Amino acid sequence: MVSITIDGQTLDVEAGSTVLQAARCLGIDIPTFCYLKRLPALASCRMCLVEIEGLRRLQPSCATTVTDGMAVRTNTPLIEETRSSMLDMLLANHPLDCPICDKGGECELQNMVMAHGPRESQFRDDKRVFHSKDIRLSPVIIMNVNRCIQCQRCVRMCEEVVGAVALGTVEKGMDTAVTGFEGSLASCDQCGNCVEVCPVGALMSFPYRYKARPWDLTETDTVCPHCGTGCQLTVGTRKGEFMRVRSKWDEGMNRETLCVRGRFGLDFVASRDRIKRPMIRRDGALVPVSWDEAGDYLRRRLSAVENKAAGGLASPRLPNEVLYQFQKLMRTVFRTNNIDCSTRWSTPFDTLSPLLTAFYSRAPLEDVIGNDCVLVVGGNVTEENPVTEYLLRDGARRRQTGLLMLSARPSRLEADARVVVRVPPGREAAGLAAAAAGLVAAAGQNLLGDAFVDIDAAIGRPAASANSDETDRLATALKEGRSVTVLVSIDLLRSPEARGTLQQLNNLLQVLRLLGKGPALQFLFDRANQMGAWDMGVLPAALPGLRTITDDAARATLARSWGTEIPPEPGAGLDTMLELCVGGRMGALYIAGTDPLISYPDRAFVQRALGAADLLIVQDAFLTDTAGLAEVVLPAAGYGEEAGTFTNNEGRTQKVRKFREPVFEARGNLAIFDFVAGLRNQALGPSTQGEIFDEIARLVPAYQGLRQEGLGADGAFTNAVPTLPAAKFFAPPPAPKAADQLMLITGDCLFHNGYLSERSEILNTVADDPYVEMSAQDTALLGLSDQDQVVVRSAHGELTAKLKVNRRFPKGLVFVPENYHALRLNSLMRRGEYPCPVEVHQATEARLTGSASNTDNQGMAGGLS
Numbered sequence: 001m002v003s004i005t006i007d008g009q010t011l012d013v014e015a016g017s018t019v020l021q022a023a024r025c026l027g028i029d030i031p032t033f034c035y036l037k038r039l040p041a042l043a044s045c046r047m048c049l050v051e052i053e054g055l056r057r058l059q060p061s062c063a064t065t066v067t068d069g070m071a072v073r074t075n076t077p078l079i080e081e082t083r084s085s086m087l088d089m090l091l092a093n094h095p096l097d098c099p100i101c102d103k104g105g106e107c108e109l110q111n112m113v114m115a116h117g118p119r120e121s122q123f124r125d126d127k128r129v130f131h132s133k134d135i136r137l138s139p140v141i142i143m144n145v146n147r148c149i150q151c152q153r154c155v156r157m158c159e160e161v162v163g164a165v166a167l168g169t170v171e172k173g174m175d176t177a178v179t180g181f182e183g184s185l186a187s188c189d190q191c192g193n194c195v196e197v198c199p200v201g202a203l204m205s206f207p208y209r210y211k212a213r214p215w216d217l218t219e220t221d222t223v224c225p226h227c228g229t230g231c232q233l234t235v236g237t238r239k240g241e242f243m244r245v246r247s248k249w250d251e252g253m254n255r256e257t258l259c260v261r262g263r264f265g266l267d268f269v270a271s272r273d274r275i276k277r278p279m280i281r282r283d284g285a286l287v288p289v290s291w292d293e294a295g296d297y298l299r300r301r302l303s304a305v306e307n308k309a310a311g312g313l314a315s316p317r318l319p320n321e322v323l324y325q326f327q328k329l330m331r332t333v334f335r336t337n338n339i340d341c342s343t344r345w346s347t348p349f350d351t352l353s354p355l356l357t358a359f360y361s362r363a364p365l366e367d368v369i370g371n372d373c374v375l376v377v378g379g380n381v382t383e384e385n386p387v388t389e390y391l392l393r394d395g396a397r398r399r400q401t402g403l404l405m406l407s408a409r410p411s412r413l414e415a416d417a418r419v420v421v422r423v424p425p426g427r428e429a430a431g432l433a434a435a436a437a438g439l440v441a442a443a444g445q446n447l448l449g450d451a452f453v454d455i456d457a458a459i460g461r462p463a464a465s466a467n468s469d470e471t472d473r474l475a476t477a478l479k480e481g482r483s484v485t486v487l488v489s490i491d492l493l494r495s496p497e498a499r500g501t502l503q504q505l506n507n508l509l510q511v512l513r514l515l516g517k518g519p520a521l522q523f524l525f526d527r528a529n530q531m532g533a534w535d536m537g538v539l540p541a542a543l544p545g546l547r548t549i550t551d552d553a554a555r556a557t558l559a560r561s562w563g564t565e566i567p568p569e570p571g572a573g574l575d576t577m578l579e580l581c582v583g584g585r586m587g588a589l590y591i592a593g594t595d596p597l598i599s600y601p602d603r604a605f606v607q608r609a610l611g612a613a614d615l616l617i618v619q620d621a622f623l624t625d626t627a628g629l630a631e632v633v634l635p636a637a638g639y640g641e642e643a644g645t646f647t648n649n650e651g652r653t654q655k656v657r658k659f660r661e662p663v664f665e666a667r668g669n670l671a672i673f674d675f676v677a678g679l680r681n682q683a684l685g686p687s688t689q690g691e692i693f694d695e696i697a698r699l700v701p702a703y704q705g706l707r708q709e710g711l712g713a714d715g716a717f718t719n720a721v722p723t724l725p726a727a728k729f730f731a732p733p734p735a736p737k738a739a740d741q742l743m744l745i746t747g748d749c750l751f752h753n754g755y756l757s758e759r760s761e762i763l764n765t766v767a768d769d770p771y772v773e774m775s776a777q778d779t780a781l782l783g784l785s786d787q788d789q790v791v792v793r794s795a796h797g798e799l800t801a802k803l804k805v806n807r808r809f810p811k812g813l814v815f816v817p818e819n820y821h822a823l824r825l826n827s828l829m830r831r832g833e834y835p836c837p838v839e840v841h842q843a844t845e846a847r848l849t850g851s852a853s854n855t856d857n858q859g860m861a862g863g864l865s
Contacts, residue, residue, distance in 0.1 A: 006072045019061035034151040035062040083116045092123035103201035105214040138185040139765040148202040154194035190766045192263040208244040220659035225639045226261040228525030229387045230648025251713040259386035268759035275635035276664035299679040305614045308587030311338035311577040315593030316527040319644025321692040322669040323536040332564045337571025341538035343596040345493040346573045349541045351502040361520035362651030369395045373402040373481030379489025382411040383750045384526045410808040421470040426495040432504035433732035438475025458729035484517045489524045503730035532647035540571035545700040578609035589613040595624035602831040637662040654715030743835035752819035770801040773815040789843040797827035
């Protein structure tokens with residue numbers, strides 16, 4: 001520790017701290033422009049100058065490291081005069097257009113001039129003018145470069161944090177101007193973080209432009225609904241109308257950053273595709289009715305099918321309280337454990353459970369990735385969890401974290417990785433098995449002790465593969481690391497080989513634990529409350545708290561609280577529920593907030609199954625394809641229209657706050673569950689969000705002790721549930737067969753991740769058209785060029801979209817993002833077959849015309865269903 005005295009106050013700080021950091025620890029405010037906590041110091045604005053005893057000149061506090069015994073003054077006449085002069089220089093060229101500037105009322109330059117600025121300028125020259133009109137850099141970002149004060153926060157944020165390098169500077173001195181390449185942001189993520197960190201109105205949000213002033217807005221702090229990172233954000237509304245989203249400097253794990261979906265993708269709340277009234281099916285068509293009419297009809301239909309099986313499917317975007325109450329409704333009112341929370345894959349709970357209980361770290365991601373090594377397995381973190389990528393990049397660049405990656409798809413983050421292992425999709429298990437075997441071989445019996453023989457016999461030696469050198473490097477890096485974090489993309493569960501992949505992940509983590517690496521595990525979910533859905537027991541084989549259905553004590557505890565017995569047999573997941581439908585054995589299928597017809601990886605099968613259910617009930621805010629098949633449709637409150645909590649990837653529980661009233665005749669999800677339970681002459685109780693949260697905190701072990709009032713700005717972490725580590729080791733999977741044709745894979749893209757984002761008009765303006773991504777080698781062999789219209793055909797269907805050639809993409813793969821409704825990608829797939837073999841060829845003119853017509857018809861069908 002180092003002792004420093006600032007304005008007469010003495011403080012001990014860590015060696016390497018800056019004067020600015022020490023001053024802020026004492027609550028002393030030193031003004032800054034160019035400084036940002038997460039960026040390397042630039043010291044260009046000269047606003048943070050301080051006097052240091054023994055030095056003749058003023059020093060920038062943001063870039064001056066403390067020394068023992070240092071004495072600092074932050075507010076002397078010389079400092080005040082210097083700050084005033086610096087502001088006078090900035091104002092000399094700054095346009096005086098505050099009345100029309102979107103930053104008016106929250107401008108750092110305005111605030112700084114009021115606090116430290118001159119009362120009269122000494123400059124009389126004409127103001128410098130770069131452009132007479134504002135420049136539209138992208139669909140969401142507009143620039144008035146005349147207002148720029150050259151702090152370069154935007155340029156550094158784009159390069160150092162986001163990693164996009166879309167902004168730069170031209171010229172020098174007072175003629176320095178920030179711009180994009182050739183005056184545009186074509187290579188930009190459109191995240192708007194440059195707008196957030198701009199202290200003045202040089203970079204502005206085009207969708208928000210001229211819509212409101214800060215003092216007009218009612219602001220609500222809440223959590224992003226798009227992915228599981230759990231970013232805190234602030235929603236601004238005026239008279240109940242959505243206006244904008246911004247982030248705060250010191251709240252949430254994301255701090256001032258958001259991705260494009262979080263900053264610009266919340267306008268889906270104002271989508272015109274809302275379900276306005278309850279609907280029932282008459283003469284083959286959905287007809288709007290009153291809630292009373294819907295209740296009478298549903299009561300009769302539920303009575304007619306009560307002797308058959310029932311099933312429930314809920315979205316992992318719903319709050320914890322809604323998910324908890326949904327599984328309680330299904331288990332106590334419908335008397336079934338046929339419950340699931342994913343439409344894209346089936347959860348192998350038997351293999352997943354030991355990982356979640358023995359290795360899952362409910363801790364801040366920033367701390368977890370501070371370990372010596374971070375291994376990212378599967379997926380594409382750049383597009384699935386962009387803000388997580390920002391933190392990983394920061395760890396690799398500033399904290400010297402060893403970033404290791406094993407995946408099928410390339411990502412931008414690989415530029416900062418020490419080791420990259422490329423594996424074919426579905427064969428991640430082989431890569432993990434090879435890494436575990438390499439660790440065992442390198443460690444030997446001396447380090448693993450008595451466990452060595454058993455481990456070596458179970459793991460064996462996986463067959464050598466084309467990437468054996470990379471897996472050897474991976475094993476070496478893991479062995480040399482002092483501590484290891486493993487981040488696992490949920491995308492791995494798409495594969496039929498998911499169970500084997502999780503088993504090999506279990507092997508690797510156990511070996512790391514035996515070697516003293518203290519391994520920590522977190523999942524990278526692409527849905528906002530997937531962790532919460534699992535914790536709440538929206539699973540066929542698990543109760544709330546990830547306790548198995550066959551756990552008699554856990555069932556008894558819940559039964560005493562709920563006042564009814566719980567079925568003791570594990571239920572059916574979505575796949576099996578759909579089979580029950582096709583076999584005519586499903587009575588009521590209750591779907592809340594999700595659209596399996598567009599996301600389940602076999603459109604023909606799910607359409608047949610949903611159509612065969614005796615009674616299909618859909619509870620949703622939007623008129624989805626699945627709602628178009630329902631017999632009863634119940635309009636539910638959407639995001640921002642009801643309060644609750646989300647549990648993010650870290651295990652952090654955060655408040656989701658209400659910022660608008662439910663529209664039309666929509667009701668809160670909890671109220672609808674009470675309505676449905678009442679039709680069966682039962683009561684769920686309790687019924688309010690606060691009371692349900694208290695019940696969760698009482699009955700779910702990981703949530704015990706949490707209080708709503710204790711969920712501050714950053715939320716609160718759920719508790720690790722101590723368990724004995726899983727001791728079983730699994731044999732490696734058989735050597736995979738080489739694919740001899742192109743294989744189709746899918747996943748999220750940067751601008752869309754599910755049917756909520758496709759209802760955002762802003763995201764639809766920045767998102768690429770539907771595309772097909774392939775390697776340069778494959779496209780050259782097929783005689784195709786970038787931007788060509790191509791046909792992707794499987795044994796089950798085909799689609800047409802433009803080609804996107806990626807020189808870093810692996811040979812033999814075809815990627816089509818899953819989140820474009822018009823493509824109906826799942827028409828090409830069959831369940832249990834992933835990746836899917838396809839052919840790709842150039843589209844003919846006739847096919848393009850037909851495809852355009854077909855797309856229009858599909859869009860109309862989706863809107864009118």
